[in-house]
Amino acid sequence: MAGIADVARAAGVSKSTASRALTGSGYVSATTRQRVRDAAAALGYVPTTSAVSLVTGRTQTVGVVMPSLDRWFFAQVLEGIQDALLERRYDLALYGAPPESSARREMFEHFLARKRFDGLIAVGIEPSAHELERLVEFGKPVVAVGGYGIGTNAVSIDDHAAARIATDHLVGLGHREIVFLGGDPDGRRTSFGDGRRLDGYLSAMGEAGLEASVRHVQSEVTMPGGYGAAVELLGDRRTRPTAIVGVCDEVAVGAIIAARRLGIRVPERLSVVGIDDHAYAEMFSLTTLQQRPHQQGRAAVQLLMWQLDDPDAPTHRLYESSPLVVRNSTAPVDDDASAIIGVGPLGTG
Amino acid sequence: MAGIADVARAAGVSKSTASRALTGSGYVSATTRQRVRDAAAALGYVPTTSAVSLVTGRTQTVGVVMPSLDRWFFAQVLEGIQDALLERRYDLALYGAPPESSARREMFEHFLARKRFDGLIAVGIEPSAHELERLVEFGKPVVAVGGYGIGTNAVSIDDHAAARIATDHLVGLGHREIVFLGGDPDGRRTSFGDGRRLDGYLSAMGEAGLEASVRHVQSEVTMPGGYGAAVELLGDRRTRPTAIVGVCDEVAVGAIIAARRLGIRVPERLSVVGIDDHAYAEMFSLTTLQQRPHQQGRAAVQLLMWQLDDPDAPTHRLYESSPLVVRNSTAPVDDDASAIIGVGPLGTG
Numbered sequence A, B: 001m002a003g004i005a006d007v008a009r010a011a012g013v014s015k016s017t018a019s020r021a022l023t024g025s026g027y028v029s030a031t032t033r034q035r036v037r038d039a040a041a042a043l044g045y046v047p048t049t050s051a052v053s054l055v056t057g058r059t060q061t062v063g064v065v066m067p068s069l070d071r072w073f074f075a076q077v078l079e080g081i082q083d084a085l086l087e088r089r090y091d092l093a094l095y096g097a098p099p100e101s102s103a104r105r106e107m108f109e110h111f112l113a114r115k116r117f118d119g120l121i122a123v124g125i126e127p128s129a130h131e132l133e134r135l136v137e138f139g140k141p142v143v144a145v146g147g148y149g150i151g152t153n154a155v156s157i158d159d160h161a162a163a164r165i166a167t168d169h170l171v172g173l174g175h176r177e178i179v180f181l182g183g184d185p186d187g188r189r190t191s192f193g194d195g196r197r198l199d200g201y202l203s204a205m206g207e208a209g210l211e212a213s214v215r216h217v218q219s220e221v222t223m224p225g226g227y228g229a230a231v232e233l234l235g236d237r238r239t240r241p242t243a244i245v246g247v248c249d250e251v252a253v254g255a256i257i258a259a260r261r262l263g264i265r266v267p268e269r270l271s272v273v274g275i276d277d278h279a280y281a282e283m284f285s286l287t288t289l290q291q292r293p294h295q296q297g298r299a300a301v302q303l304l305m306w307q308l309d310d311p312d313a314p315t316h317r318l319y320e321s322s323p324l325v326v327r328n329s330t331a332p333v334d335d336d337a338s339a340i341i342g343v344g345p346l347g348t349g
Helices: A002-009 A015-023 A030-043 A049-056 A072-089 A102-115 A129-138 A159-172 A192-207 A223-233 A249-261 A293-309 A333-340 B003-013 B015-023 B029-043 B049-056 B072-085 B102-114 B129-138 B159-172 B194-208 B221-236 B249-260 B293-308 B335-339
Strands: A063-068 A092-097 A119-123 A142-146 A153-157 A178-181 A216-217 A245-246 A270-278 A287-290 A318-320 B061-066 B091-096 B119-122 B143-144 B152-157 B177-181 B213-215 B243-246 B271-274 B289-290 B316-318
Touching: A002 A015, A002 A030, A015 A030, A015 A245, A015 B143, A030 B316, A063 A072, A063 A102, A072 A119, A072 A293, A072 B091, A092 A102, A092 B072, A102 A129, A102 B072, A119 A293, A142 A293, A153 A159, A153 A293, A159 A178, A159 A192, A159 A245, A159 A270, A159 A287, A178 A192, A178 A249, A192 B316, A245 A249, A245 B129, A249 A270, A249 B249, A270 B152, A293 A318, A333 B072, B003 B015, B003 B029, B015 B029, B049 B243, B061 B072, B061 B102, B072 B091, B072 B293, B091 B102, B102 B129, B119 B129, B143 B177, B143 B194, B152 B159, B152 B293, B159 B177, B159 B289, B177 B194, B177 B221, B177 B249, B221 B243, B243 B249, B249 B271, B293 B316
Parallel strands: A063 A092, A063 A119, A119 A142, A142 A153, A153 A318, A178 A216, A178 A245, A245 A270, A270 A287, B061 B091, B061 B119, B119 B143, B143 B152, B152 B316, B177 B213, B177 B243, B243 B271, B271 B289
Antiparallel strands: A092 B091
């Protein structure tokens, strides 16, 4: 079986260059990398774990911890991380760790301590003080995706600004009764970014002089969660808002489905804006703030590799821009609708 | 730092029993396992990778390969696998490998050959002949989830039967113009199970003497995919069916949303049945065949551990039952609607 020395000889480079080219660690020019990979492929060379570890002192594995797998944002980030790691021939060790679960305790108490990966990407995790201690003890590079700031490298959109812009968009269309839908107020059951979005809504309402109209309706951060909460919210005509900011597109789409069920026309009688530009957003003509979590996953790997190559590299906070995409779920406020709020029964909404 | 000998002493068991209890490999009674774990926790014992590997010859890692992460079924299976592995203190190495992608080639050419995991769980993967060779060379236990049969352990629902029952349900309600929506005919871009579902539909139509009405409309196997294909399918009144079998709930829900958009009442003018009992099924009152992929993920780990403990264990094919859940998206055929198919324009559908 071919060894690294054979590959290096065939490619006309040193063993350490061949190793760097194959492991993706350290600088190698694109042409050299390709030459080494071609040589490795031609010779059928497969690096063994132990050999790679002996050369680099690394496990060639990156750990990824996230509170949920079954939500668009997390699945997209995970695919982006996966793609970027495969290109570098890294393994991905996955840990699903919902808040306050035993899986989460296991992750922080045991899996981190085993140190079976070179670095960790934490997606949408807001660590407790105790968990932070464990991360410090872990002593390897950590990149956060989705918002919390513990002095590590981090990638996210500016969640606060995104929700502020979403709210401003509705204010600009004349809406005053604007509800923020989704998530829990204490943030324990939601991701850190969701809490920041609520803050952004509150800021925008304050700046517009609408403090008195501020209203946060809690829901699970899923499409059925948004649907259930919106059925209740919109069912009472006396307190029905003219506009909704969804904590994310899944919740916003749930609200649109609820409105259709209740016969409330969107956007004529109800404007809805989301945050994400989810795969379903176009199908529901949803106005939203666009983010590309797949790219965030790739960027997180980039930052992690940077730190692995140079432990003294400065810490970066990387914000992906999140432009407003106006579709057909928002419109100027219907004065008839808003005028009769609190007055009495409406005809078909 | 405490070693395995200290843990064994504190728990009053042999070192090998302590090791089995902590690694989850081999038989240990529940009480002994708990006693050893309590001792390990009290002493702050953390098994190192190399130590565990030396004792057991194992990596304590299970590889999981799936074509997509951003689809309900796959996310649910993954969560089930994750939960079951965490309980056994196993790591999960994840490989996203879409059909005909470079990631997929990398997975089969390089990651398998590295043998960095004790076994592999393949979810919704239909391997090519070449990939099958690689799996045989891999030489470690493989469990398939989602349907293909290569002589390995396997977990799935009976996809063929599920689609047959879904179709029979519609036939029993008097429908004759029943379209199967979703997936590609050659199966290359869809999972193996999706192909089996199409076959189940064809069987049921044949048994009902409806060969002449058989119609498969392709779509991407997603909610927007089902939506887009259904808008086109339902938009032409001359060929509009009275019922649709969705290849899965996501596609079926897409069809319901399309029908609402076109003003076609469900179930009065169009019956829709899905397969999955997706998290969104209840929100859309979708009649469907229920499966619980989370449980399938857990079962896959169970089968894998069984084979790891006893390499001579017989191979199992485990079918999860998939009961019909009747909600409000199916109803007896509307004779008015079916009678005028092919005749001319309708009033509001």
